[in-house]
Amino acid sequence: MPQDTGSTARTEQRPRRARAGRRTLGFLATDTAAWVGGFVGAAWTRYEFEVQPGLLSRAAAIGALAALLHVAVAAVRRLHSGRHPLGSLQEVQGVAGTAVTTAGIILIGLLPSTDRPVPASTPLVGGALALLLMLAARFTYRHRRDLAMRPDVRSATPVLLFGLGDAGQGLLRAMLSDPRGRYLPVGALDDDPDKRDLRIGGVRVLGGRHDVAAAVRRTGATTVIFSVANADAALIRQIREATLQTGAAFKVLPPVRDLVDHRITVTAVRDVQISDLLGRRQVVADLPLNTNSLTGRRILVTGAGGSIGSELCRQVMKADPGELMMLDRDESALHSLQMSLAGRALLDGPELILADLRDDERIRRIIQERRPDIIFHAAALKHLTLLQRHPGEAVKTNVWGTLSVLDACRDVAKFVNISTDKAADPISVLGYSKRITERLTAHAASRFPGTFLSVRFGNVLSSRGSVVTAFQRQIEAGRPLTVTHPEVTRYLMTVQEAVQLVLQAAEIGRDGEALVLDMGEPVRIADLARQMAEQAASSVPIVYTGLRPGEKLHEDLLGSGETDTRPLHPLISHVSVPALDPMEVSGLDPYDDAEKVIAQLALLCVQPAGRVIDGAPGVPAPR
Helix, strand or coil: CCCCHHHHHHHHHHHHHHHHHHHHHHHHHHHHHHHHHHHHHHHHHHCCCCCCCCHHHHHHHHHHHHHHHHHHHHHHHHHHHCCCCCCCHHHHHHHHHHHHHHHHHHHHHHCCCCCCCCCCCHHHHHHHHHHHHHHHHHHHHHHHHHHHHCCCCCCCEEEEEECCCHHHHHHHHHHHCCCCCCEEEEEEECCCHHHCCCEECCEEECCCHHHHHHHHHHHCCCEEEECCCCCCHHHHHHHHHHHHHHCCEEEECCCHHHCHHHCCCHHHCEECCHHHHCCCCCCHHHCCCCCHHHCCCEEEEECCCCHHHHHHHHHHHHCCCCEEEEEECCHHHHHHHHHHHHCCCCCCCCCEEECCCCCHHHHHHHHHHHCCCEEEECCCCCCHHHHHHCHHHHHHHHHHHHHHHHHCCCCCCEEEEEEEHHHCCCCCHHHHHHHHHHHHHHHHHHHCCCEEEEEEECEECCCCCCHHHHHHHHHHCCCCEEECCCCCEECEECHHHHHHHHHHHHHHCCCCEEEEECCCCCEEHHHHHHHHHHHCCCCCCEEECCCCCCCCCECCCCCCCCCCECCCCCCEEEEECCCCCHHHCCCCCCCCCHHHHHHHHHHHHHCCCCCCCCCCCCCCCCC
């Protein structure tokens, strides 16, 4: 027979009610004893401990009366303001207010009488003593309960926290209130001299950044958790290095903005990531975003299975769109995307669209039938070296595929084309093709009523095929890390930052322009490789292979002739893009000699309104 859930809940509630009842009776007895003892002590000390006939019995009786009155006053106050957690500051205030009121009523009752049973000072002194005893009882109970809530010292890992700001203190309290927690804080470090020797929950601040080794030895901590909000990478690296030298493990608390609902929990503690160690600031927190314009709208994301596309889908879902359509040619990527969004992957919903940008008629029918209001165009071929060897593929997917989407977008309210910093003064096939898509998007902006714009950003950390992913696989395989040049630099950003910029563009972008994020200082790839090699379990050498065709030593965010104007946000530049008539790309021949195709692509990037190279055989773009 199935068990009745209602009876089960009632059965589970009985022990809790019994414990609560015993606790209430215990405090009633304690408060009564406090009042009686307080009044007896007050009357006794009034006569310098000389026992007057009947004085102590009268004081005890008045104390008992005060205890009954205390209960009545507390009941009235609870009716009006409710009760407070046991041992909290609010309860202390409530007990103090009730005690003062009770003592005042007893005093008022005694003053008119000429033949007082106890001295008039007894309610005042006795009330103070009773309050002291009642608070002491509550403090003792709270202290014992807090100790019981701490992680088990026999099974929990002793940890040292670095940073006791708001985030660190929040993490500390979360650890101390989890009896089954895996971490037991045994000490803390903070560079703020005002926090030196500070104790929070019995955990003491033992020094600053230069005292890591001494604090680990003193406390026996086996792990150091870095809990400084918005710390610079240099400090993280310094504390990590000092920690590893002691033999302790090193973990970090992510920035509060990255936590679910911005709540600090013990489960948020994680291993250090390469993005934590890079010398670049995170700008996501500086990009206030209002996604109300996405709510209730029909939204299409092309390339939805990729790194940027999948994160776009996750962020758009939070905005409660009317419909989210996810298009990709990779069925496995769509399967993974649906699993991450819905926790299942039956592949049977209309939200998943299996289609290829190269199928012009299919793309046109999808947009006409599904009628999206907003399109985020993330689909593209992106591997620079491969496209340099096969430029015709960039023509068919990046150029003609984007044109197929644009041609079907006559009734779309917003179109956001995702570009790259390699489109600024391009020298590679990837850069050429993405620059052409920026220009084609600008042309659509001049023809269609909606808003058509591009977004340009740098390399995305940990995306598929990124330098970080490549380094990780080389380390796992026990191979050297390959870097093209000791001085090569790249602008790096997290996938969250990239998606924030895309969504920001949908909010503030204007027709025909490209939005460029201020990504701070570029990162030396050799430094990135060294940081990842230091995290490896064994020694990993770094090998320099030389720049490949189409690669720059240093990337540019803005091309020559582009002006850095930031009219709407101090971190986002708005760049005007010259339009390119689609007829100019219709003569491209993706099957021609690779060098000729590259030359044609390069020419289309620099000509405001030119033709492809004279005499080049033309293949009309699919329509």
